[in-house]
Amino acid sequence: MFEVAIIGSGPAGVSAALTLKSLDKNFIWLSGSAVSQKVARAELIKNYPGLPDVTGGELAWTFKNHCEGMGIKVTERLVTGVYETDGYFTLLAQDEQYEAKTIILCTGVQTVKPIVGEEEFLGRGVSYCATCDGFLYKGKTIAVLCTDKKYEHEIEFLAELSEKTYVMPMYKGYEIKSDKAEIILKSPVKFTGGMRLEKVCFKDGELLVDGVFVLRGSVSPSTLVHGLKVENGHVAVNRSCETNIAGIFAAGDCTGRPYQYVKAAGEGNVAEHSAVGYLAAMK
Known part of the structure; x- marks a missing residue:
């Protein structure tokens, strides 16, 4: 069983993964794509600290290179469901299942609304x-x-x-x-x-x-996790990036505006520290 499962490969997921690795935590990083396509396709980013006037492709390469240099890889599987099971979580990812004590949602913002009836008939057609x-x-x-x-x-x-x-x-x-x-x-x-x-x-x-x-390339957080509190289309979190479900944290665009890479990276770090604190309290 993993201590932490990160879902999503954008800046929030990258930030959480890098710090978890530096703390020698046992984690898995899951995403439908190894590189965030939103980042890779960005024309120009002017406000990312230390990387002035960087293109999305360059920033995505920098993220990938940093992670690979620390021995971190994304498991390219789309997570389609997260279920709480007696003190831990089971993640369904295509034809595989994973178990983790905590979850960090870094799924980004959903640009496409579910089709009417899609969520209603999930599991029933x-x-x-x-x-x-x-x-x-x-x-x-x-x-x-x-x-x-x-x-x-x-x-x-x-x-x-x-x-x-x-x-x-x-x-x-x-x-x-x-x-x-x-x-x-x-x-x-x-x-x-x-x-x-x-x-x-x-x-x-x-x-x-x-x-x-x-x-699709991603599944909305509210569909992934039954009972997750969502406000105005975003996952509701406090300043510690805690959701309404103990052991599940969220970071980045999925938590709301501003949709900024630097904000997402910062929240990824906060969510990771909160998850580590939660794990410590479990012992």
Whole structure:
């Protein structure tokens, strides 16, 4: 079991990981991407101390180089659920499970709102993990909403399992290699059903399905952690970066404005120290 699990590879996650490593803590760092794409794509950053007029790509490289120099690596797995289990937490990350005594959420701010019905039908027809839940839909009709080309292999996996697969790619240049996948160039506006999800609704029609897989680069904190307090779309924390759930801390953009890399890095350090203090109190 790990002492700490960090979720997210942005400045807050980098900061927390570097200090945990310097304190020789046993931790795992999980993210769908080893490098924060928000950082990497930034045009120019003028207010990061010690790095004047740095591009996002340069800052991302600096983060990566610093971490690798200390022997720190990101485990590239998208976390789709965090569950409290008798004094510790279980993290579901695609087809793997991890256990940790504390969690630091550094998931960033969600730029895309959940589709109406998405959270309501989670676990009842909506899934974020193809390899975890794909077998439940063998021989059935499913829809897949995908926001990134890197998940196309998961679409192909699902297409081979299901009887019918509707794919809604939310990006250009898709190359899905499956004769069983039908491309739908529409954006869903709502998921509906009864006890389970039954329909994907568009502005001009609907699809009857047994399930929907939503393949995004991240999952919102409130969806990740049941019962997590959220205010105005952000994780509610105090000055120690503590959430309303003992043992779970949050840092960076997910805790609210200002959305600044330097603020995120500072909060990552605060959250790490709070997690270490929490661990000490457990002994």
